[in-house]
Amino acid sequence: VPATGPEAAAKECLGIVGVGLIGGSIGMGLRARHIAARVIGIDRSPETLARAQALGAIDEGSQAIDAVAAADCIVFATPVGALPGLMASAAPFAEPYALVTDVASVKRDVVAAGVPLFGSRFVGGHPMAGSEASGIDAARADLFEGAAWALTPLQAPEAGGATARVARLVEELGGQPVQVAADIHDHLVGLVSHLPHALSFTFARAVALDPSAAAAVDMAGASYADLTRVSRSSPDLWADILLANRDELAAMLADYEALLRAMREAIESGDRAALLGRLSTPPPDA
Amino acid sequence: VPATGPEAAAKECLGIVGVGLIGGSIGMGLRARHIAARVIGIDRSPETLARAQALGAIDEGSQAIDAVAAADCIVFATPVGALPGLMASAAPFAEPYALVTDVASVKRDVVAAGVPLFGSRFVGGHPMAGSEASGIDAARADLFEGAAWALTPLQAPEAGGATARVARLVEELGGQPVQVAADIHDHLVGLVSHLPHALSFTFARAVALDPSAAAAVDMAGASYADLTRVSRSSPDLWADILLANRDELAAMLADYEALLRAMREAIESGDRAALLGRLSTPPPDA
Numbered sequence: 406v407p408a409t410g411p412e413a414a415a416k417e418c419l420g421i422v423g424v425g426l427i428g429g430s431i432g433m434g435l436r437a438r439h440i441a442a443r444v445i446g447i448d449r450s451p452e453t454l455a456r457a458q459a460l461g462a463i464d465e466g467s468q469a470i471d472a473v474a475a476a477d478c479i480v481f482a483t484p485v486g487a488l489p490g491l492m493a494s495a496a497p498f499a500e501p502y503a504l505v506t507d508v509a510s511v512k513r514d515v516v517a518a519g520v521p522l523f524g525s526r527f528v529g530g531h532p533m534a535g536s537e538a539s540g541i542d543a544a545r546a547d548l549f550e551g552a553a554w555a556l557t558p559l560q561a562p563e564a565g566g567a568t569a570r571v572a573r574l575v576e577e578l579g580g581q582p583v584q585v586a587a588d589i590h591d592h593l594v595g596l597v598s599h600l601p602h603a604l605s606f607t608f609a610r611a612v613a614l615d616p617s618a619a620a621a622v623d624m625a626g627a628s629y630a631d632l633t634r635v636s637r638s639s640p641d642l643w644a645d646i647l648l649a650n651r652d653e654l655a656a657m658l659a660d661y662e663a664l665l666r667a668m669r670e671a672i673e674s675g676d677r678a679a680l681l682g683r684l685s686t687p688p689p690d691a
Numbered sequence: 692v693p694a695t696g697p698e699a700a701a702k703e704c705l706g707i708v709g710v711g712l713i714g715g716s717i718g719m720g721l722r723a724r725h726i727a728a729r730v731i732g733i734d735r736s737p738e739t740l741a742r743a744q745a746l747g748a749i750d751e752g753s754q755a756i757d758a759v760a761a762a763d764c765i766v767f768a769t770p771v772g773a774l775p776g777l778m779a780s781a782a783p784f785a786e787p788y789a790l791v792t793d794v795a796s797v798k799r800d801v802v803a804a805g806v807p808l809f810g811s812r813f814v815g816g817h818p819m820a821g822s823e824a825s826g827i828d829a830a831r832a833d834l835f836e837g838a839a840w841a842l843t844p845l846q847a848p849e850a851g852g853a854t855a856r857v858a859r860l861v862e863e864l865g866g867q868p869v870q871v872a873a874d875i876h877d878h879l880v881g882l883v884s885h886l887p888h889a890l891s892f893t894f895a896r897a898v899a900l901d902p903s904a905a906a907a908v909d910m911a912g913a914s915y916a917d918l919t920r921v922s923r924s925s926p927d928l929w930a931d932i933l934l935a936n937r938d939e940l941a942a943m944l945a946d947y948e949a950l951l952r953a954m955r956e957a958i959e960s961g962d963r964a965a966l967l968g969r970l971s972t973p974p975p976d977a
Contacts, residue, residue: 533910533911533912534912535912552912553909553910553911553912555910583909583910585906585910589903590910592903592907593903593906593907593910594907594910596897596898596901596903596907597898597907597908597910597912597914597915598910598911598912598914598915600894600897601914601915601917601918602914603951603954604890604894604918604951605914605917605918606954606969606970606972607947607950607951607954607969608886608887608890608947608974609972609973609974610950610969610972611882611886611943611946611947612882612883612974612975613972613973613974613975614972617875617878617879617882618882618975619975620871620875620879621878621879621880621882621883621975622883622974622975622976622977623839623869623977624819624839624841624869624871624876624879624880624883624884625819625839625883625884625977626819626820626821626838626839626883626884627821627822627920627921628883628884628887628888628891628920628921629883629884629887629974629977630977631887631891631917631918631920631921632887632890632891632917632918633974634913634914634917635913635914635917636973636974637973637974640967640970640971641967643970644963644966644967644970647958647966647970648958648961648963648966651958651959651961654955654958655955655958655959657897658951658955658958659955660897661893661894661897661951662948662951662952662955664893664896664897665889665890665893665944665948665951666948668889668892668893668944669940669941669944669945669948672933672934672937672940672941672944673937673941675934675937677930677934680930680933680934681926681930683892683893683896684892684926684929684930684933685926686892686895686896686899686900687895687899687922687923688894688895688898688899688908688915688919688922688923689898689899689904689905689908690908691908691909691911691915691916
């Protein structure tokens with residue numbers, strides 16, 4: 406008899422589609438805590454699957470999407486660009502009782518693709534963890550320890566069981582579930598994650614394009630390290646994320662440009678009072 | 692006989708004008724290593740002087756600028772805005788053999804003010820260390836360990852002795868002296884320090900002005916922490932720094948705005964190839 410209720414979630418078979426930094430860390434976290442009965446990794450790269458098995462992130466690997474058939478819970482952990490197509494390919498093989506979630510950084514389009522395929526068994530997710538590194542070799546069992554993990558469940562009475570199961574999975578991995586509607590998620594995460602990534606990528610480019618870049622970074626301190634760290638993230642991954650959250654990002658970047666222009670004008674005109682006002686808004690504490 | 696050559700620098704009397712994060716850390720570093728014979732702190736705040744003495748940053752304190760008269764080496768460590776006026780007040784009391792340096796983040800105006808007052812005994816300096824914290828309570832004896840420390844000596848044959856003495860002081864504090872002309876310094880440091888501070892202050896303001904800021908920071912991860920850290924620095928200090936490097940900053944901010952606008956346009960138009968190009972310039976390694 407397959408696991409169907411929240412009480413059965415502790416020993417289910419987990420299928421992870423995409424065994425990179427996030428998917429690999431989920432597998433490691435569950436296996437290290439002996440939570441899942443079995444973790445199947447599904448990835449197009451046999452090298453990634455072998456590495457994931459060697460690192461203890463999965464019990465077994467498959468290159469074929471039909472391997473999701475064995476899973477009580479399917480976690481899609483591929484880059485957001487590939488996600489809707491991959492969910493559609495997997496859907497015919499998924500058991501009708503299987504719980505389905507994902508970890509993509511943008512939720513509106515993913516939820517719009519997942520709900521027609523999986524109904525109220527689909528609970529969108531987004532762990533606010535990760536790093537500028539990517540790939541299975543960067544995975545860690547404790548990656549989610551203390552991190553917020555957004556969940557965007559269908560707002561329907563029958564979705565409660567699925568939401569509770571995914572929330573428990575998140576807590577078992579050390580994360581803190583935060584329920585939020587997909588469009589609200591995309592605004593909030595756009596502001597505190599996608600926007601700072603866009604600013605960091607652009608700062609890295611501004612420095613690199615300066616003819617004196619090499620001499621400048623010889624004198625760089627902590628502010629340079631902080632402002633460039635996330636610009637070392639995967640350009641491919643981030644192109645997909647920024648495009649998937651296009652409307653929010655475009656508005657936020659336009660607002661930021663206006664704020665920056667006003668600061669520049671205060672500097673150019675030597676208006677110390679105006680400049681001081683623009684430097685005196687502390688960031689809200691996380 | 693007062694110390695005049697490089698070989699005498701090890702046991703001189705040091706006068707530190709402005710006993711905050713940087714001035715206090717210099718005092719602590721020299722006293723912890725038993726390098727200076729005596730450290731006199733000069734600050735308008737008696738509370739700061741008492742605290743600096745309690746923390747072991749200075750041997751004695753004075754609120755009067757004429758206390759620089761006892762120093763073989765005078766380090767100006769006040770915010771850049773106050774610096775030219777303070778150097779002019781101190782000059783009549785300084786011994787004619789006294790070495791003079793400073794730690795301001797912008798060098799062109801400071802060197803222009805210091806050289807007429809102190810001649811080739813003035814060697815501009817700027818340690819690339821510090822933090823968003825300020826004040827004597829944030830001071831640490833090891834603050835400069837491994838940090839670059841720009842020196843902008845007068846390019847004259849008679850300036851060699853002074854340069855060597857300040858370079859040795861920097862090395863004794865664990866710093867790495869980097870000689871650079873003042874205007875070059877202001878460009879390089881504008882790029883890797885002042886520009887990222889301006890971007891961080893503006894990002895903090897963008898988040899704070901969003902009506903959903905509180906909910907957003909509840910989901911914030913490391914990119915938010917990184918991009919906001921230096922925005923917690925003193926607004927007063929940074930208003931002075933950004934204004935003192937006005938021309939460089941205005942040009943760099945305009946360039947940054949153009950790069951950001953181009954990124955936004957690639958996002959708005961869904962031009963993935965153009966966006967990918969803008970995300971694919973890794974920052975030069977520090």
